[in-house]
Amino acid sequence: MxxxxxxxxxxxxxxxxxxxxxxxxxxxxxxxxxxxxxxxxxxxxxxxxxxxxxxxxxxxxxxxxxxxxxxxxxxDKYLPQDKKQISLSLINSNDTSFKKNLDSYKYAYDDNKRENAFKKCLDYVSELDLLLEKNEYLLDDCPLMVDYAIFPFIRQFINVDVLKFEDEGFKKINQWFNRILSSNEFEHIMMKSKIS
Ligand SMILES: N[C@@H](CCC(=O)N[C@@H](CS)C(=O)NCC(=O)O)C(=O)O
Structure with a gap:
């Protein structure tokens, strides 16, 4: 690959x-x-x-x-039929509007535009945070495709300015984020490749 x-x-x-x-x-x-x-x-x-x-x-x-x-x-384990529609819809919002706002937040030169983009990103993050009231992961108590597909983008968002994000007090998202961040699977896929 x-x-x-x-x-x-x-x-x-x-x-x-x-x-x-x-x-x-x-x-x-x-x-x-x-x-x-x-x-x-x-x-x-x-x-x-x-x-x-x-x-x-x-x-x-x-x-x-x-x-x-x-x-x-x-x-069926990672994209169960009964969660397929909502999973794909959450991933689609991530890949379209959230990604667009994330890029503006990261790259906009104008402070107002950056702040605006940050707020728009938070709308999506709040939607995810609400889901995490019910389960440990977005749609279940174990991680599904939806968690793995969205996580790398939330990681980018948080890493732009960790303290600014923490000030917003999204406890559930923080827990979800840290759980995947410290997982064996994430650690493994971030290991430096020996072949390049
Ligand atoms: N829709 C593609 C998007 C992939 C994508 O945009 N990857 C970026 C890197 S994060 C890329 O290769 N950009 C091309 C470039 O920067 O020249 C996918 O889901 O695989």
Whole structure:
């Protein structure tokens, strides 16, 4: 898999492959100097790009997650039918509006725009926080695909300014965040690759 260690999309893909116990090689790329072979098999030029044994290419992070879980027959465990619709809807909000607001919060030069984007990000975080009133993870007491797909983006959001986020007092999100952050699976997928 072509990957970039700090990319949240690549993190969710690596997490799913790890959870599914699928062995894979990581080819760590530089986003500024993408390998020709990667661009040849996936001209859109984003990571992650997974190349299967039969040369089939999967170059969308959610497709990689779904492929990994279904390949190992553990789809029901991570994306149970009764939670499928809400899971995909929460992930879709993450990948569209939350990601857009997160980028403005991170990169906007104008202070008002940054603050506005921060507030908009908090709307989504509050929605997640509310879900965590009921369970330890977003939709259950064990982590599902939805948790692993969203977590890397919340991590980016919190890391922009940890103290500013902590001032908001989202206790449940903080607990959920720390639980996944300190998990074996996250630690494993963040280990520095020896092949690059
Ligand atoms: N929709 C894609 C998005 C992947 C994506 O945007 N990855 C970023 C890195 S975090 C990327 O490769 N950007 C290309 C670049 O910066 O040139 C997915 O889910 O896999």
């Amino acid at each position: 072509y990957s970039y260690r700090r990319c949240p999309y690549a993190m969710r893909a690596r997490l799913s492959l790890y959870l599914a116990r699928i062995e894979f090689f990581i080819y760590e790329i530089s986003l500024k100097n993408k390998p020709e072979h990667m661009l040849a098999v996936s001209p859109k030029g984003t990571v992650p790009v997974l190349i299967l044994g039969d040369n089939q290419i999967i170059d969308e992070s959610l497709d990689i997650m779904i492929w990994a879980f279904s390949h190992q027959g553990i789809m």
